[in-house]
Amino acid sequence: MTRPGLGETGGMSSASAAGVTVFLTGLSGAGKSTIADALVARLEADGRPVTVLDGDVVRTHLSSELDFSRAHRDLNIRRIGFVAGEVVKHGGTVVVAAIAPYEAAREEARELVERHGRFLLVHLSTPLEVCEGRDVKGLYAKARAGEIPGFTGIDDPYEAPARPDLVLDTSVTPLAESVARIRAAIDAAAAGAPGAVA
Numbered sequence: 001m002t003r004p005g006l007g008e009t010g011g012m013s014s015a016s017a018a019g020v021t022v023f024l025t026g027l028s029g030a031g032k033s034t035i036a037d038a039l040v041a042r043l044e045a046d047g048r049p050v051t052v053l054d055g056d057v058v059r060t061h062l063s064s065e066l067d068f069s070r071a072h073r074d075l076n077i078r079r080i081g082f083v084a085g086e087v088v089k090h091g092g093t094v095v096v097a098a099i100a101p102y103e104a105a106r107e108e109a110r111e112l113v114e115r116h117g118r119f120l121l122v123h124l125s126t127p128l129e130v131c132e133g134r135d136v137k138g139l140y141a142k143a144r145a146g147e148i149p150g151f152t153g154i155d156d157p158y159e160a161p162a163r164p165d166l167v168l169d170t171s172v173t174p175l176a177e178s179v180a181r182i183r184a185a186i187d188a189a190a191a192g193a194p195g196a197v198a
């Protein structure tokens with residue numbers, strides 16, 4: 001019977017397995033879920049399991065009691081950051097797709113993740129006019145009609161990230177290119193991830 005020797009890699013988690021969170025932020029309709037889906041398909045095809053934290057799903061299962069006040073938006077992002085950190089701690093890959101309009105909350109999420117691994121902030125900077133023109137969910141029309149007060153980009157703020165790792169405008173960047181550029185950023189982060197897993 002053979003057993004891996006203690007002091008090698010056997011038994012405990014591998015120190016080289018640095019986890020990473022890709023955090024997609026941008027207006028409703030900017031392309032977060034679309035890119036997340038394509039990115040996840042690509043990563044899983046490569047044998048890399050991914051935890052997806054999409055704002056809509058998180059608000060159904062993890063934050064169903066929260067509204068869209070600033071306090072609750074921030075709490076939602078804090079929860080997402082905590083969960084992402086727990087997954088990254090064990091070398092996992094997380095893709096977050098959330099409007100996350102406030103810089104301070106995004107930076108809190110970054111801090112929660114960077115305790116355990118890498119955090120890549122991707123700003124989908126698709127202009128409001130394009131997002132509104134797409135109006136995938138019909139929400140902009142309702143917001144303009146006054147039926148959804150406090151809608152990001154209409155009568156609620158979106159603070160553009162001060163230090164994004166990547167900025168992609170989906171009105172000019174094809175989906176495949178967005179996925180490829182995020183992939184490259186993940187690979188670069190993983191390659192240069194000293195001590196990401198303590």
Ligand SMILES: Nc1ncnc2c1ncn2[C@@H]1O[C@H](COP(=O)(O)OP(=O)(O)OP(=O)(O)O)[C@@H](O)[C@H]1O
Nearest residue numbers: 027028029030031032033034134136170173174175
């Ligand atoms: N190059 C592109 N990249 C991504 N999405 C694109 C692109 N071109 C067009 N689209 C379309 O833009 C829409 C983006 O909608 P999506 O649901 O992904 O936005 P979202 O950011 O997740 O919005 P929400 O915050 O409301 O969930 C989709 O209908 C998608 O097909």
Ligand SMILES: [Mg+2]
Nearest residue numbers: 032033056097
């Ligand atoms: Mg979405």
